[in-house]
Amino acid sequence: MSHTYEYPRPAVTVDCVVFGLDDEDLKVLLIQRGVEPYAGRWALPGGFVRMEESLEDAARRELEEEAGLRTSHLEQLYTFGAPERDPRGRVITVAYFALVKLSAHHLQAATDAREAAWFSVWDTPKLAFDHADVLATALQRLKGKVRYQPIGFELLPPKFTLSQLQRLYETVLERELDKRNFRKKILAMDLLEELDEVEQDVSHRAARLYRFDHKKYKQLEKAGFNFEL
Amino acid sequence: MSHTYEYPRPAVTVDCVVFGLDDEDLKVLLIQRGVEPYAGRWALPGGFVRMEESLEDAARRELEEEAGLRTSHLEQLYTFGAPERDPRGRVITVAYFALVKLSAHHLQAATDAREAAWFSVWDTPKLAFDHADVLATALQRLKGKVRYQPIGFELLPPKFTLSQLQRLYETVLERELDKRNFRKKILAMDLLEELDEVEQDVSHRAARLYRFDHKKYKQLEKAGFNFEL
DNA sequence: CCAAAAGTGTTGGTTCTACACCCATGT
DNA sequence: ACATGGGTGTAGAACCAACACTTTTGG
Numbered sequence: 001m002s003h004t005y006e007y008p009r010p011a012v013t014v015d016c017v018v019f020g021l022d023d024e025d026l027k028v029l030l031i032q033r034g035v036e037p038y039a040g041r042w043a044l045p046g047g048f049v050r051m052e053e054s055l056e057d058a059a060r061r062e063l064e065e066e067a068g069l070r071t072s073h074l075e076q077l078y079t080f081g082a083p084e085r086d087p088r089g090r091v092i093t094v095a096y097f098a099l100v101k102l103s104a105h106h107l108q109a110a111t112d113a114r115e116a117a118w119f120s121v122w123d124t125p126k127l128a129f130d131h132a133d134v135l136a137t138a139l140q141r142l143k144g145k146v147r148y149q150p151i152g153f154e155l156l157p158p159k160f161t162l163s164q165l166q167r168l169y170e171t172v173l174e175r176e177l178d179k180r181n182f183r184k185k186i187l188a189m190d191l192l193e194e195l196d197e198v199e200q201d202v203s204h205r206a207a208r209l210y211r212f213d214h215k216k217y218k219q220l221e222k223a224g225f226n227f228e229l
Numbered sequence: 230m231s232h233t234y235e236y237p238r239p240a241v242t243v244d245c246v247v248f249g250l251d252d253e254d255l256k257v258l259l260i261q262r263g264v265e266p267y268a269g270r271w272a273l274p275g276g277f278v279r280m281e282e283s284l285e286d287a288a289r290r291e292l293e294e295e296a297g298l299r300t301s302h303l304e305q306l307y308t309f310g311a312p313e314r315d316p317r318g319r320v321i322t323v324a325y326f327a328l329v330k331l332s333a334h335h336l337q338a339a340t341d342a343r344e345a346a347w348f349s350v351w352d353t354p355k356l357a358f359d360h361a362d363v364l365a366t367a368l369q370r371l372k373g374k375v376r377y378q379p380i381g382f383e384l385l386p387p388k389f390t391l392s393q394l395q396r397l398y399e400t401v402l403e404r405e406l407d408k409r410n411f412r413k414k415i416l417a418m419d420l421l422e423e424l425d426e427v428e429q430d431v432s433h434r435a436a437r438l439y440r441f442d443h444k445k446y447k448q449l450e451k452a453g454f455n456f457e458l
Numbered sequence: 459c460c461a462a463a464a465g466t467g468t469t470g471g472t473t474c475t476a477c478a479c480c481c482a483t484g485t
Numbered sequence: 486a487c488a489t490g491g492g493t494g495t496a497g498a499a500c501c502a503a504c505a506c507t508t509t510t511g512g
Contacts, residue, residue: 002233008280009238012310012321051237051319055310079308079323081241081284090280092241094308094321163491180493181475204489205482392464409466410502433462434509465508474499481492 010081010090014059015046015131017077017095017138018069020102020118021155026171027102027118028135030127031066034114037087038128044135045116046093059096067116073099073154078137085130095134097141099154146172150191150227153212161199161207162186169229185229191217239310239319243288244275244360246306246324246367247298249331249347250384255400256331256347257364259356260295263343266316267357273364274345275322288325296345302328302383307366314359324363326370328383375401379420379456382441390428390436391415398458414458420446 018029030042045066049058056074063069074096081092102118119125121139126132146152152168153160166182186192193213198206217227247258259271274295278287285303292298303325310321331347348354350368355361375381381397382389395411415421422442427435446456 002235003237004231004233005238005240006231007277008232009234010241010278010280011234012239012241048236049239049310049321051239052312054312055308055321076307078305079284081278081323083281083283092278092284092323094310161491178476179491180477183492184494185474202490203484205484205491207491390464407502407504408464409504412465413467414501431463432511434464434511436464459512461512462510463508464510466506467504469503470501471503472499472501475497477495479493481490483489483491485486485488 010092012049013046013093015044015093015095016059016063016098018098020100022102025120028121030119032115041128042125043128044131055094071098071100073151097138103157147229159209159211239321241278242275242322244273244322244324245288245292245327247327249329251331254349257350259348261344270357271354272357273360284323300327300329302380326367332386376458388438388440
């Protein structure tokens with residue numbers, strides 16, 4: 001079956017930059033391409049937008065299909081449309097930006113033929129198409145946004161220590177933070193619920209666990225409160 | 230001539246939200262539609278993306294064609310792709326956000342058949358398609374961005390008074406600012422060049438004119454300086 | 459001389475930064 | 486007992502918000 005139009009039309013895809021955090025580093029999910037162009041190269045998960053689905057639905061579908069994962073945070077990043085960005089012809093891609101709790105989705109294998117794997121964002125293989133630009137844009141967005149929106153929590157398990165949280169910020173922002181000042185500031189926002197639990201199986205004093213209080217944040221947000229750093 | 234593809238493809242357009250500032254208010258540029266759908270309704274300037282041009286080039290071309298204007302500041306805003314946003318079928322639009330010095334482009338007539346006009350952003354007619362959403366998104370972006378990027382200057386003539394600048398911020402942010410604090414803060418950034426000129430033809434004490442120093446800003450930016458409010 | 463907007467400093471409160479030691483736990 | 490990271494307070498500097506009067510100019 002084929003489709004005919006009076007004027008030529010670009011193809012439209014979505015691509016997803018999915019970030020996860022493990023003990024070592026900030027990671028991005030990549031898929032190894034099986035076919036030309038760029039066969040064998042690693043690329044961002046993504047694919048063509050179907051006629052009846054929204055852009056965001058397309059992004060969610062591709063993530064499910066290619067990596068078997070669901071994400072709590074998904075937002076549109078930027079649309080890349082340089083005429084020569086795909087050697088097959090004019091392809092415009094709407095890039096999305098996702099955060100997942102890597103602790104949950106441990107080393108998920110791709111459900112279709114292709115390989116999926118997590119790479120350190122500071123050390124990825126050479127990427128297909130203009131995906132290096134897309135990744136760079138996503139990193140910039142993450143770095144900017146993490147400071148004034150409480151999205152960092154989407155990268156951590158539901159219960160976390162303040163040190164984990166601090167390491168997250170240090171990793172994303174690429175600079176060290178002062179422990180005492182960091183704790184003061186984040187606790188002063190009154191968005192963390194202090195639990196009666198401590199971490200397990202560590203060979204030193206166990207740290208207290210906290211949980212991010214989404215409900216409280218929504219309330220404060222309405223009242224004009226602004227999360228910051 | 231017609232074009233055939235194996236799979237159906239959405240059409241892709243660009244739409245531009247162009248802001249300008251005059252003595253009264255923040256304005257947005259609208260075009261009256263001549264044809265169905267939404268014939269007679271006002272809409273954002275825009276049109277189909279050609280196969281050989283980039284998205285940004287398309288936005289610039291449409292602005293030139295539909296309103297005869299060039300803009301200093303043009304950035305991508307968001308991509309709108311709900312399946313039912315255009316009654317003619319699947320049309321994905323990449324929205325752009327532009328700022329122009331209204332003082333220069335005085336009441337420019339459209340170069341093609343359609344009417345173009347400036348409307349107060351707080352009081353527009355009913356818009357075609359989902360353009361009200363697009364406009365709302367653009368306003369939100371402007372409000373957010375004006376505080377941490379010196380883009381407000383793109384709305385003012387090259388030489389302006391501090392009161393004009395303050396009014397700009399008050400209009401965009403929808404709140405009053407303290408005159409002394411505002412002046413202190415903006416002058417402390419050392420980004421304004423104080424000219425040996427004052428405004429003309431006012432029936433009260435004439436205010437000193439200033440110019441924004443783009444070069445100095447670029448330098449400071451590289452050195453890690455952050456513009457803020 | 460009146461109207462209109464330009465221009466100008468200080469104070470008190472809040473927030474930010476820098477900084478070092480003791481504590482709890484597991485090996 | 487030692488190694489590892491957990492947890493805590495203070496002081497000085499910078500920044501922010503609130504606030505009112507005098508000056509200049511044109512009509």
